[in-house]
Amino acid sequence: MISIKVIGIGPGGADQVTQAAVTALNKVDVFLVADKGGRKRDLVAARQEICDRWITGDHRFVEVPDPVRGPDAERDAAAYGQGVADWHRARTERYRAIIEADPRLTYGFLVWGDPAFYDSTLRIVDALAVELPITCDVIPGISAIQLLAARHRVPLNRVGQPFLITTGRRLLEDFRAGLDVVVMLDGHLACRELTGRDLEICWGAYLGDAREVLVRGPLDEVIAELITTRADLRQLHGWVMDTYLLRPLSATPTHSSRSPSTSR
Numbered sequence: 636m637i638s639i640k641v642i643g644i645g646p647g648g649a650d651q652v653t654q655a656a657v658t659a660l661n662k663v664d665v666f667l668v669a670d671k672g673g674r675k676r677d678l679v680a681a682r683q684e685i686c687d688r689w690i691t692g693d694h695r696f697v698e699v700p701d702p703v704r705g706p707d708a709e710r711d712a713a714a715y716g717q718g719v720a721d722w723h724r725a726r727t728e729r730y731r732a733i734i735e736a737d738p739r740l741t742y743g744f745l746v747w748g749d750p751a752f753y754d755s756t757l758r759i760v761d762a763l764a765v766e767l768p769i770t771c772d773v774i775p776g777i778s779a780i781q782l783l784a785a786r787h788r789v790p791l792n793r794v795g796q797p798f799l800i801t802t803g804r805r806l807l808e809d810f811r812a813g814l815d816v817v818v819m820l821d822g823h824l825a826c827r828e829l830t831g832r833d834l835e836i837c838w839g840a841y842l843g844d845a846r847e848v849l850v851r852g853p854l855d856e857v858i859a860e861l862i863t864t865r866a867d868l869r870q871l872h873g874w875v876m877d878t879y880l881l882r883p884l885s886a887t888p889t890h891s892s893r894s895p896s897t898s899r
């Protein structure tokens with residue numbers, strides 16, 4: 636059997652890696668790392684740093700050039716879904732070729748945050764398992780969602796209530812009054828369209844690493860500054876990864892900030 640470990644490594648910082656992940660990291664012979672090129676090379680470097688910090692024995696990093704994806708913003712939902720499926724298929728083929736070359740080794744995928752949230756590694760491993768004899772262990776990691784909640788010291792749901800996790804692409808469609816919403820994968824701060832609804836935003840960028848920035852306050856009051864801050868950070872670092880919680884201002888206890896706050 637070919638052994639694969641899918642390891643959640645947290646949202647960036649080496650300190651966000653769990654003890655279970657460290658144990659699993661030390662059992663892997665070859666890490667398969669998608670190389671998305673350009674500015675995303677920072678993410679490959681961050682994974683390398685985590686391995687250097689936590690792995691004591693030998694291991695190999697194989698950077699697998701990621702197939703090119705067209706621009707998502709211009710696609711409708713069906714074309715978007717097809718584009719992602721084609722991309723996954725191409726990725727799967729590349730990994731399969733490497734694994735087949737030496738099936739006796741233990742292969743590892745380092746998943747940003749937790750594999751359960753907006754990550755396709757497990758779908759890719761399932762696709763590999765259709766053609767190869769694979770056993771797979773999944774080690775959960777701290778998600779950006781959890782770190783966001785911890786940094787702002789908020790629970791994501793109110794007592795007994797559900798909350799929604801969605802993307803910037805779907806926010807306006809999925810949003811409904813009264814619901815607490817966590818937004819990921821939002822390159823344009825889609826929440827700018829949700830002013831005038833008495834919402835609070837708890838926003839975090841580069842959570843878990845030295846560049847971390849937090850902004851919190853009534854959406855109507857902070858959105859203009861947040862748009863500028865995000866653009867400046869993107870300019871400074873070349874890319875931004877941010878996540879935010881939107882919730883009714885009425886959910887904010889009186890002792891916490893109803894007024895804007897920023898911390899870096």
Ligand SMILES: C[S@@+](CC[C@H](N)C(=O)[O-])C[C@H]1O[C@@H](n2cnc3c(N)ncnc32)[C@H](O)[C@@H]1O
Pocket residue numbers: 646647746747748749750751752753754777778779780818819820821839840841842843844876877878
């Ligand atoms: C492809 S998803 C991966 C999510 C990941 N599996 C997790 O559990 O956090 C990428 C999105 O996660 C969020 N994210 C990941 N790392 C982050 C970080 N360090 N700070 C803020 N947001 C982050 C952003 O919304 C980003 O667009």
